[in-house]
Amino acid sequence: MTEKPSGGLDEDALRVLVPHALAALVRRGEDFDRAEDALQEALLEALRVWPEHPPHDPRAWLVAVASRRLVDARRSDAARERREEVHHAEPPAAEPSPEKGDDTLFLLFCCCHPELAPSSQVALTLRAVGGLTTREIADAFYVPEATMAQRISRAKRALSGPPVRRLDQPGDLAVVLRVLYLVYTTGHGGRVDLAREAIRLTRQLTLATEEPEARGLLALMLLNHARLPARRDPEGRIVTLDRQDRGLWDTREIAEGVRVLQSALTAGRPGRYQIEAAIAALHDDAACAEETDWPQILAWYDDLIALTDDPARRDPAAVLGRAVALGHVRGPAAGLRETDRLRDVLGDRHRWHAVRAHLHELGSDLPAAASAYAEAARRATNVAERDHLVRQAAHARAARM
Amino acid sequence: MPKYLLLKRYRGGPEPHHAFPPIDQWAPEDVEAHMAFQDRVSELLEEHGEYVDARALTPARTWVRYGGPDAAPVTTDGPHPETSDLVAGWWMIDVESYERAVELAAWASSAPGPGGKPMYEWIDVREVMWERPQTTEET
Numbered sequence: 138m139t140e141k142p143s144g145g146l147d148e149d150a151l152r153v154l155v156p157h158a159l160a161a162l163v164r165r166g167e168d169f170d171r172a173e174d175a176l177q178e179a180l181l182e183a184l185r186v187w188p189e190h191p192p193h194d195p196r197a198w199l200v201a202v203a204s205r206r207l208v209d210a211r212r213s214d215a216a217r218e219r220r221e222e223v224h225h226a227e228p229p230a231a232e233p234s235p236e237k238g239d240d241t242l243f244l245l246f247c248c249c250h251p252e253l254a255p256s257s258q259v260a261l262t263l264r265a266v267g268g269l270t271t272r273e274i275a276d277a278f279y280v281p282e283a284t285m286a287q288r289i290s291r292a293k294r295a296l297s298g299p300p301v302r303r304l305d306q307p308g309d310l311a312v313v314l315r316v317l318y319l320v321y322t323t324g325h326g327g328r329v330d331l332a333r334e335a336i337r338l339t340r341q342l343t344l345a346t347e348e349p350e351a352r353g354l355l356a357l358m359l360l361n362h363a364r365l366p367a368r369r370d371p372e373g374r375i376v377t378l379d380r381q382d383r384g385l386w387d388t389r390e391i392a393e394g395v396r397v398l399q400s401a402l403t404a405g406r407p408g409r410y411q412i413e414a415a416i417a418a419l420h421d422d423a424a425c426a427e428e429t430d431w432p433q434i435l436a437w438y439d440d441l442i443a444l445t446d447d448p449a450r451r452d453p454a455a456v457l458g459r460a461v462a463l464g465h466v467r468g469p470a471a472g473l474r475e476t477d478r479l480r481d482v483l484g485d486r487h488r489w490h491a492v493r494a495h496l497h498e499l500g501s502d503l504p505a506a507a508s509a510y511a512e513a514a515r516r517a518t519n520v521a522e523r524d525h526l527v528r529q530a531a532h533a534r535a536a537r538m
Numbered sequence: 539m540p541k542y543l544l545l546k547r548y549r550g551g552p553e554p555h556h557a558f559p560p561i562d563q564w565a566p567e568d569v570e571a572h573m574a575f576q577d578r579v580s581e582l583l584e585e586h587g588e589y590v591d592a593r594a595l596t597p598a599r600t601w602v603r604y605g606g607p608d609a610a611p612v613t614t615d616g617p618h619p620e621t622s623d624l625v626a627g628w629w630m631i632d633v634e635s636y637e638r639a640v641e642l643a644a645w646a647s648s649a650p651g652p653g654g655k656p657m658y659e660w661i662d663v664r665e666v667m668w669e670r671p672q673t674t675e676e677t
Contacts, residue, residue: 372574511562520594524573530562531569 146188151180151195152268156341158199159265160240167207169247170290170297173265175206180268241266241338242345249313250296257292258316259323263331264289266338273329310346314354314410317342321358332362343397352401353411359394360417363387375525379426391421409455412441416458431465438462453482457492469500487516491526498533507533541590542639543628544646545662548597550623555658564652575649583631588642594627630666639663 155176162172179202183195192198248261263269263277275285321335339355367381376382398414407415416437423429438459442448448456456479464472473496476489483489494509510530517523561569583589599619605612616622629646633639643661651657 373577507562511560514562515597518596523594527562528566528569528573531564531566534563535566 146184151183151187154196154199155180155268156244156266157196157240158203160243161196161200162203162207163247164243168297170293171207171210172203173293175203175210177264177270178206179203241341245313245316245338245342246309247296249309249316251309251312253292253295255316255319257288257295258312259319260285260289261292261296262316262338263320263334267334269329269334277329277331278323310348310351313342314350318354318358318410332358332365336362347404349401349404349406350408350410352397353408353414356394356398356401356414357410357417359390359397360414360421363390363394363421369521373521374528375521377525378420383423383425386421391418394418394421407440409441409444412437412444416441429465431462435459435462435466449478450482453479454488457483457489461492461495464496464499469496469502472496472499485516487513487518487522487526489513490516494526494529494533503533503536507531539632539634540636540639541630541632541666542636543630543662543664543666544639544643545628545664546626546646546659547662548624548626549621551660551662554660558651558657568650568652568654571650571654579629579646579649583629583642588631588633588638590630590632592627592629595625597624597626599624636665639665 158179159172159176162176163169167175176199179199182202183199187195244266245262248265249258253261260274260278263274264271271286271289272282274289275282278285317335317339320338321332323331336355336358339351339358343351343355363386364378364381366387367383367385368376370376394414395418398411398418401411402415416434419430419434419437438455441455442452442459445452445455457476460472460475460479462472463475473493476493476496479489490509490513494506494513497503497506497509507530510526510533514523514526514530517526561572564572580589580592583592599615601614601616603612629642631639631642633642640663643663647659647661648656649659
């Protein structure tokens with residue numbers, strides 16, 4: 138909701154209702170696409186009306202207003218069809234769904250349908266579950282509002298038709314988690330803090346499923362997000378983990394992340410998010426960079442790459458992360474040898490060159506570090522990272538002389 | 539108000555005023571001064587109400603053309619990938635006049651280089667065409 142309503146309406150509270158109201162409509166048999174449109178209209182109406190006339194039961198109000206819109210829309214469709222003398226089957230019968238369970242989970246399964254492209258899954262999730270406006274989502278991804286509107290309506294059309302398919306199968310939760318993580322990782326910058334939004338949605342998801350990976354993902358986000366205030370200096374320059382002012386880290390988020398992670402790990406089924414969260418927790422736990430428990434981190438990376446067959450091809454990011462840990466535990470040469478395995482897969486990525494530069498630096502080979510940082514800078518796709526890598530190159534070169 | 543693109547290049551354009559090494563080989567304080575200046579350009583354009591957009595492009599280039607029916611697209615990195623003209627990025631500005639665009643381009647070109655001396659870098663100034671006809675009739 139972009140415009141601030143006059144009456145000081147709690148927009149966050151309003152947005153929390155979105156998935157519940159939408160799920161109520163869809164479960165009743167309404168078409169997803171139309172229900173979502175009707176609900177958006179109801180939300181705008183709520184922003185107008187509630188400051189003056191707050192409803193007794195906000196969720197019921199939203200469902201009622203959206204339902205009225207749906208009835209109106211159907212009536213005008215029916216009239217048009219009569220005019221055009223087209224005989225269509227009646228709109229879906231309002232047959233009560235036997236399905237119980239959490240609305241958020243149900244809607245996440247709809248929005249993260251495996252047939253949708255990731256960009257559509259993300260956009261739809263933010264709108265239908267997160268309650269963001271098209272404008273806000275467009276802003277967050279730096280595309281024109283009309284482009285985002287089109288992306289969302291195409292995605293919704295792909296989901297409409299016969300009542301949303303039953304998606305309550307284990308495989309689909311993995312897609313939901315991936316989409317939420319994507320929202321988190323793309324989420325810095327723009328007026329809407331998508332990282333915060335991803336954390337909010339994942340927290341809701343953990344209330345709806347016992348799956349430890351959902352809690353693992355929430356922990357991973359929290360443990361990373363806690364370091365965000367230290368990740369840039371006042372001029373906006375990137376500060377690497379080893380140089381961050383750890384006093385700026387959010388200790389409450391770290392504590393929550395650790396708690397959530399521990400509860401996930403008790404299930405005894407560590408997946409990639411739990412493992413990555415464990416690694417993040419070990420970084421967060423070190424009072425200074427020198428105290429980082431690299432052997433433990435390396436052990437977790439061993440577990441991480443053991444999740445995949447042929448990890449160098451299928452999970453090169455994990456192998457690259459492990460190479461850094463290896464460099465700290467067994468020496469930079471060992472780390473560099475490990476990165477050699479990834480040359481074919483990642484040799485064109487800035488991150489591969491940056492990791493090698495870091496390992497060269499660790500081994501005090503500054504000329505090699507300077508040229509690897511320069512290679513990394515040439516391949517960076519983000520201005521802040523590019524500038525950071527140029528600085529690192531210049532520093533390595535200057536220190537050598 | 540006309541809009542202009544102020545284009546910066548990795549290479550190409552008129553004979554440089556003077557040669558300088560790639561930025562990763564400058565002294566660290568010169569790198570900082572240069573980057574601070576670049577940030578300042580966008581800030582100042584915004585303060586003046588003249589900023590529209592600023593973007594940087596990665597140096598990787600792929601030329602692509604239609605491959606013909608039932609054929610894959612044809613791609614190449616160019617006839618002279620090491621020497622051909624290559625755009626590095628731009629500012630788009632919305633200004634009163636061509637003269638103002640030239641003034642801002644010259645200022646952007648004064649970014650400090652090695653030793654803190656101005657780079658005298660060539661900036662390519664291009665006017666952006668309007669999409670829509672004017673509301674007044676052409677005469």
